[in-house]
Every structure is written in C-alpha cells, then in structure tokens.
Amino acid sequence: MNKVFKALNDPTRREILHLLKEKDLTAGDIAEAFHITKPSISHHLDILSQAELVTSEKKGQFVIYSLNTTVLDDIMKWIINLRAD
Amino acid sequence: MNKVFKALNDPTRREILHLLKEKDLTAGDIAEAFHITKPSISHHLDILSQAELVTSEKKGQFVIYSLNTTVLDDIMKWIINLRAD
DNA sequence: TAGGTATTTAGACAAATGTCTAAATATTAT
DNA sequence: ATAATATTTAGACATTTGTCTAAATACCTA
Numbered sequence: 026m027n028k029v030f031k032a033l034n035d036p037t038r039r040e041i042l043h044l045l046k047e048k049d050l051t052a053g054d055i056a057e058a059f060h061i062t063k064p065s066i067s068h069h070l071d072i073l074s075q076a077e078l079v080t081s082e083k084k085g086q087f088v089i090y091s092l093n094t095t096v097l098d099d100i101m102k103w104i105i106n107l108r109a110d
Numbered sequence: 111m112n113k114v115f116k117a118l119n120d121p122t123r124r125e126i127l128h129l130l131k132e133k134d135l136t137a138g139d140i141a142e143a144f145h146i147t148k149p150s151i152s153h154h155l156d157i158l159s160q161a162e163l164v165t166s167e168k169k170g171q172f173v174i175y176s177l178n179t180t181v182l183d184d185i186m187k188w189i190i191n192l193r194a195d
Numbered sequence: 196t197a198g199g200t201a202t203t204t205a206g207a208c209a210a211a212t213g214t215c216t217a218a219a220t221a222t223t224a225t
Numbered sequence: 226a227t228a229a230t231a232t233t234t235a236g237a238c239a240t241t242t243g244t245c246t247a248a249a250t251a252c253c254t255a
Contacts, residue, residue: 196255197254198253199255200251200253201250201251201252201253202249202252203249204248204250205248207244207245207246208244209242209245210243210244211241212241212242213240213241215238216235217234218233218236219233220231220232221231222229222230222232223228223230223231224228224230225226
C-alpha cells in the first residue's frame with residue numbers, strides 16, 4: 026500500500042490515471058498530454074506500474090498502458106476504516 | 111488535495127492517524143508511540159495539520175491533537191470517480 | 196522568581212524525488 | 226541493411242523530505 030500512496034503523491038501521475046480512465050493510451054500519447062519530456066513520463070509510468078495502478082502491454086513498437094483500479098480498494102478500505110466509529 | 115496526498119504518503123503519519131482514531135492524544139503521547147524524536151513527530155503533526163487531517167487545541171502546557179476525517183471525503187470522491195464507468 | 200515539563204523552531208544532513216539530456220534498445224518500413 | 230519511430234535506461238542535478246541535535250517558547254508549580 027506504501028507504493029500506491031507514493032504513486033498517488035504526484036499531480037502528474039494522478040492526471041495520467043485520469044487520462045487512462047477514458048481509454049488505454051500509448052506512452053507517447055500520455056507524454057503529449059504534458060509539458061514534460063518522454064523520459065520523465067516513462068519514469069512516472071514506471072512508478073505507477075510498480076504500484077500496480079497501471080498495466081502495460083507491448084504492441085509492436087508501442088507500449089499501451091491501461092488503468093488498474095483494483096489496488097485502490099485497499100486505499101478505500103484504509104480510509105473507511107479511519108472513519109468508522 | 112495535494113497536501114492530503116502528501117500527508118498520507120508516510121507510514122508514520124498514517125499510523126498517527128490511526129492512533130488518533132481511538133482517542134485524542136497529546137503531542138507527547140503520540141511521540142511515545144514511535145521510536146522517533148519529539149521534534150520529528152512535531153514536524154509530522156505539522157504536515158498533518160496543514161492537510162487538515164488533524165486539529166489541535168492547546169490545553170495548558172499540552173497540545174491535544176484530534177483526527178479530522180472530513181478532508182478524506184475529497185480523496186474518496188477522487189478514487190470513486192476514477193473507478194466509475 | 197526559579198525550575199521543571201511540554202512542545203515547537205532552527206539549522207544541519209543524508210536520502211529520496213522529479214526533472215533533464217544523451218544514449219541504448221526495439222520495432223517498422225524503405 | 227539503413228533509416229525512422231517509440232520507448233526506456235543511465236547519469237546528472239536541484240529540490241524536497243525525514244530525521245537529528247540544540248535552542249527557544251510556553252505553561253505550571255513550589
């Protein structure tokens with residue numbers, strides 16, 4: 026869960042997740058949505074992958090990234106538990 | 111919301127929140143629960159305060175900290191929105 | 196007023212983070 | 226084979242972060 030919190034602690038990465046909510050995207054597509062170099066975006070995608078918030082699949086020369094929300098369940102439970110009476 | 115994500119991105123701070131879920135505690139009480147110096151805990155409490163995850167009230171020479179879960183609503187909404195179809 | 200207790204502030208420092216440029220790797224097309 | 230495109234890796238660098246010690250502030254009590 027540490028890795029998920031870490032991955033979520035960056036505005037760029039959170040926005041990447043929102044982009045992927047709409048549809049799967051290549052690394053290049055994602056990079057174009059930001060004023061950040063491709064290597065930097067690649068690094069953000071790596072951190073998101075480590076947290077399992079995204080999955081990736083190689084399709085020819087492209088790498089297609091997809092959102093994976095299952096790990097967010099633990100975060101939700103953690104928050105709910107904090108609020109429970 | 112940035113400050114909340116930031117505040118949550120540390121195991122010590124997350125544990126402080128869990129301690130405060132049980133009952134209000136003084137800064138000293140909180141510090142005793144960790145193997146970290148009091149100034150360090152004070153700094154963590156400051157970050158939690160900035161995120162409004164805790165509130166504090168001075169009671170004589172003590173400062174009593176309380177959990178405030180209201181700001182977690184935004185985080186919950188953000189996560190739910192990411193999962194919505 | 197002095198002395199003791201509770202907490203924060205200030206300043207230092209190593210480690211982690213986000214970004215960049217340059218180079219490497221992998222795939223496709225000519 | 227060569228060149229072009231897509232992505233990642235490597236290495237550098239400034240900033241942020243978590244921690245510490247020492248000192249300052251605030252309150253209480255004798």
